[in-house]
Amino acid sequence: MCLAIPARVISIEGDKAQVDFGQGVLKGVNITLVETKVGGYVLVHAGYAIQTVDEKEALETIDLWNEILSTGIE
Amino acid sequence: MRFYQQELNNYDKVDFGMTERLRFRDPELAKKISKKILKMAPPKDELIKFCHVCGTHEWTITHYGLRSLLPSNIEVIAGPGCPVCIVPAAEIDEAVQIAQKGVVITCFGDVLRVPGSQKSLLEAKAEGADVRIVYGVSDAVRLARAEPKKEFVFFAVGFETTAPTTAVEVLKKTPQNFSFLSSHRLIPPAMELLLGVGDLQIDGFLAPGHVSVIIGMKPYELFPRVYRMPTVVAGFEPIDVLMGIYMLLKQNKEKKPRLENEYSRMVKWEGNTKALKVMDKAFKVVGSNWRGIGRLPNSALKLRKELEAFDANEKFGIHVEQGKDILLGCECHLVIIGKIKPDECPMFMKSCTPQKPVGACMVSSEGTCRVWATTSTRSK
Ligand code: SF4
Numbered sequence: 001m002c003l004a005i006p007a008r009v010i011s012i013e014g015d016k017a018q019v020d021f022g023q024g025v026l027k028g029v030n031i032t033l034v035e036t037k038v039g040g041y042v043l044v045h046a047g048y049a050i051q052t053v054d055e056k057e058a059l060e061t062i063d064l065w066n067e068i069l070s071t072g073i074e
Numbered sequence: 075m076r077f078y079q080q081e082l083n084n085y086d087k088v089d090f091g092m093t094e095r096l097r098f099r100d101p102e103l104a105k106k107i108s109k110k111i112l113k114m115a116p117p118k119d120e121l122i123k124f125c126h127v128c129g130t131h132e133w134t135i136t137h138y139g140l141r142s143l144l145p146s147n148i149e150v151i152a153g154p155g156c157p158v159c160i161v162p163a164a165e166i167d168e169a170v171q172i173a174q175k176g177v178v179i180t181c182f183g184d185v186l187r188v189p190g191s192q193k194s195l196l197e198a199k200a201e202g203a204d205v206r207i208v209y210g211v212s213d214a215v216r217l218a219r220a221e222p223k224k225e226f227v228f229f230a231v232g233f234e235t236t237a238p239t240t241a242v243e244v245l246k247k248t249p250q251n252f253s254f255l256s257s258h259r260l261i262p263p264a265m266e267l268l269l270g271v272g273d274l275q276i277d278g279f280l281a282p283g284h285v286s287v288i289i290g291m292k293p294y295e296l297f298p299r300v301y302r303m304p305t306v307v308a309g310f311e312p313i314d315v316l317m318g319i320y321m322l323l324k325q326n327k328e329k330k331p332r333l334e335n336e337y338s339r340m341v342k343w344e345g346n347t348k349a350l351k352v353m354d355k356a357f358k359v360v361g362s363n364w365r366g367i368g369r370l371p372n373s374a375l376k377l378r379k380e381l382e383a384f385d386a387n388e389k390f391g392i393h394v395e396q397g398k399d400i401l402l403g404c405e406c407h408l409v410i411i412g413k414i415k416p417d418e419c420p421m422f423m424k425s426c427t428p429q430k431p432v433g434a435c436m437v438s439s440e441g442t443c444r445v446w447a448t449t450s451t452r453s454k
Binding site: 003004030032033034035043045046047048050051053054055057058061065066070 | 103106107130182209210211212213232235236238239242284287288310313317338339340346348349352
């Protein structure tokens, strides 16, 4: 039940934002708990954005893992 | 829960940060990790047991058949990670009694069928009570605003991921006809309890990513430090979980228990400080009962005294001390702490099915029994 899904912020009005879950699935969410901007990604749980997604970190993570996995360190 | 299912269905469609999602499901990378895991596995006669405490982790593990990628002597068990399953019968009884006073109860879909001592909210609804499913607390508030003459209660179930959403609403100007029945629970105390369960013998924790989004890393520090327990916060894509297991195994092999963050794209060391602040403003931490587990100190959130006007227990004067948590023959109490697997319960898929659930673990879509019952790619 702690499922949370990333979505892209389309527009912001006060503490509400329209977010895009992909392929045009739009939803209004409350953004009181995060600092975000239009175009940014947020993690949505039960109608609330609970975190801003660190895109750079996301992209780097996998590269880092590939690196770790291809070295001999165990 | 039904609405989570809805979110899950959308899950695959999200084009999030280019092909990020697909990369976290990359079969090639999965193979690489599982090869590493095989290489690092202990000798056959040595059993290693890692424990997660999150229904969504169980879903990923079962749905993608990740257990089949692990050597047979590395086990991943499911601890108390389903917030609906651990709501004690007494709190369902309170909701039922409040509903029977003519108050509208709003709740997440899964809560509806959780057994109380005598009946579930669904059964109360069948007898005429007004019980409505909502997607989140803000929907419940909207319903209350639309019908100001009726009293509304939001049955607030969930771990730290969900509690801040309740806190935001309670600290706003909630309508006079609205109050909260808080069943929020905290995860770290449940993890600590597992370490005390005699013959469970856990070798590492896969800590829940979305709880950690809120609470950050700090609350887990005691596990490696005090209990020498390897602990890795992990996300929910198959690669996240496999990588988490690999990191645990590595710590185990090196005999250097530490706290690591696999899910750094979402989880910050300090958590979501805004969320933590509102939670602290709205709630105080109290001891409470967990279904199948019993009383855990400092494990639940109760509205602060100054917000008592919004506390449904106070508003309607209803307090149920003891309820009947486990029905005869149901092994939920053992499934919840990871002591047995669902199919070790004699009733699993016989007298207890998703269509006719007996225990709470079969009711909620995040319950271990339910996850096992509804996934065909399962490998035990
Ligand atoms: S299979 Fe049903 S009866 Fe058995 S432990 Fe699970 S929920 Fe309880």
